Amino acid sequence: MAQKTQTKKKSAKKKKASKVSHDFSEKQLMEVYRLLMTTRLMDEQFRKLFRKARFAGTYFSAVGQEATTVCPCYLLEKDDFVGPSHRELGAAIAKGIPLQEITAQVYARRTSVDKGKTHPCHYGKKELNVINPASTVASQAVLATGASLAYKIRGEKHVSVSFFGEGSTSRGGWHEALNFAGVHKLPAIYICQNNLWAESVPASLQAGVKQFADRAKAYGFPGITIDGNDVLEVLKASKEAIERARAGEGPTLIEMMTYRWYGHSEIDPADYRSQDECDAWMKQCPLHRFEKYLTDEGILTKAKREGIVSEIESEIKDAIDFAENSPYADPEEALTDVYSVDYGQNKFNTGISLRSDSE
Ligand SMILES: Cc1ncc(C[n+]2csc(CCOP(=O)(O)OP(=O)(O)O)c2C)c(N)n1
Numbered sequence: 001m002a003q004k005t006q007t008k009k010k011s012a013k014k015k016k017a018s019k020v021s022h023d024f025s026e027k028q029l030m031e032v033y034r035l036l037m038t039t040r041l042m043d044e045q046f047r048k049l050f051r052k053a054r055f056a057g058t059y060f061s062a063v064g065q066e067a068t069t070v071c072p073c074y075l076l077e078k079d080d081f082v083g084p085s086h087r088e089l090g091a092a093i094a095k096g097i098p099l100q101e102i103t104a105q106v107y108a109r110r111t112s113v114d115k116g117k118t119h120p121c122h123y124g125k126k127e128l129n130v131i132n133p134a135s136t137v138a139s140q141a142v143l144a145t146g147a148s149l150a151y152k153i154r155g156e157k158h159v160s161v162s163f164f165g166e167g168s169t170s171r172g173g174w175h176e177a178l179n180f181a182g183v184h185k186l187p188a189i190y191i192c193q194n195n196l197w198a199e200s201v202p203a204s205l206q207a208g209v210k211q212f213a214d215r216a217k218a219y220g221f222p223g224i225t226i227d228g229n230d231v232l233e234v235l236k237a238s239k240e241a242i243e244r245a246r247a248g249e250g251p252t253l254i255e256m257m258t259y260r261w262y263g264h265s266e267i268d269p270a271d272y273r274s275q276d277e278c279d280a281w282m283k284q285c286p287l288h289r290f291e292k293y294l295t296d297e298g299i300l301t302k303a304k305r306e307g308i309v310s311e312i313e314s315e316i317k318d319a320i321d322f323a324e325n326s327p328y329a330d331p332e333e334a335l336t337d338v339y340s341v342d343y344g345q346n347k348f349n350t351g352i353s354l355r356s357d358s359e
């Protein structure tokens with residue numbers, strides 16, 4: 001009997017933390033781990049700072065959803081376009097926006113990319129092709145489609161990635177953007193973070209389909225649903241979609257099942273959902289699941305983890321000091337950088353036909 005229990009324990013121990021087979025190196029996995037940890041620690045820190053009234057407005061936490069943003073952006077090149085929404089701290093970090101600039105954005109200081117003009121969580125940086133999002137949800141999917149069109153017209157092998165929640169797929173512009181990308185086989189990857197809620201509206205009241213990936217069928221390109229809290233699965237699906245787009249094979253819609261641990265923003269008590277639902281998803285924490293995988297594989301040790309965490313904590317502290325010591329913009333600056341100097345030049349009107357009828 002005792003022997004039987006021991007065998008059982010052994011086989012339980014051998015159970016893999018992820019079933020996904022992949023070809024990422026240990027170095028790459030540790031880079032992803034560091035980005036995930038930076039996103040998690042920074043996000044939790046911003047929540048605390050908001051509660052201490054160190055910055056105004058509100059804060060949109062993405063704790064619990066980190067894999068959905070970090071993994072695709074980790075795989076992108078500098079010239080690839082990213083269209084974030086309101087919950088994409090991980091995308092900003094993984095695409096390489098300095099932590100100081102990200103924090104200055106949250107604090108609405110002059111040292112942020114838009115000099116404090118917009119929303120605390122609207123991260124962007126022109127040089128890295130990350131566009132500061134507008135508040136209108138799904139608009140970044142439209143802009144990403146436009147960027148993909150430009151890449152195609154210019155014959156450049158870049159791709160666009162846009163992020164939106166399942167609720168945002170109800171907007172008309174979202175459908176127009178995906179339809180256009182499907183018609184012209186644009187190099188676009190659309191990432192839907194299905195976290196079951198859009199503010200207080202459940203996904204079941206948002207669409208007649210159960211899985212939002214099914215919507216891609218109407219636009220003539222693949223739509224897949226994956227576990228958005230399995231880092232390896234997200235890396236693999238993102239890599240395949242990016243390669244497909246770069247090879248000229250067209251767009252992909254990836255629905256990533258995930259969950260935001262906290263309210264829609266820090267001023268939302270989220271009392272429309274049950275604690276049981278929340279607890280069940282917290283057990284599926286993407287960071288902890290990935291840590292378990294790395295530990296089981298002998299890639300991560302306790303000492304390595306502690307070293308990484310302490311380095312990140314010191315980087316975050318520097319970023320906060322930078323933002324808190326940065327000035328606010330002068331009121332006159334509200335009118336600067338509002339219109340593009342290129343407006344009206346219509347650089348993309350090349351007359352090139354995108355797709356012949358025979359295609
Ligand atoms: C066009 C438009 N309508 C409404 C809003 C207000 N709003 C901001 S976020 C949000 C919910 C979005 O839900 P979802 O797309 O599922 O993303 P999540 O917040 O769950 O990440 C709403 C309704 C908005 N910003 N833009």
Ligand SMILES: [Mg+2]
Pocket residue numbers: 165166167193194195196197198199
């Ligand atoms: Mg949602």
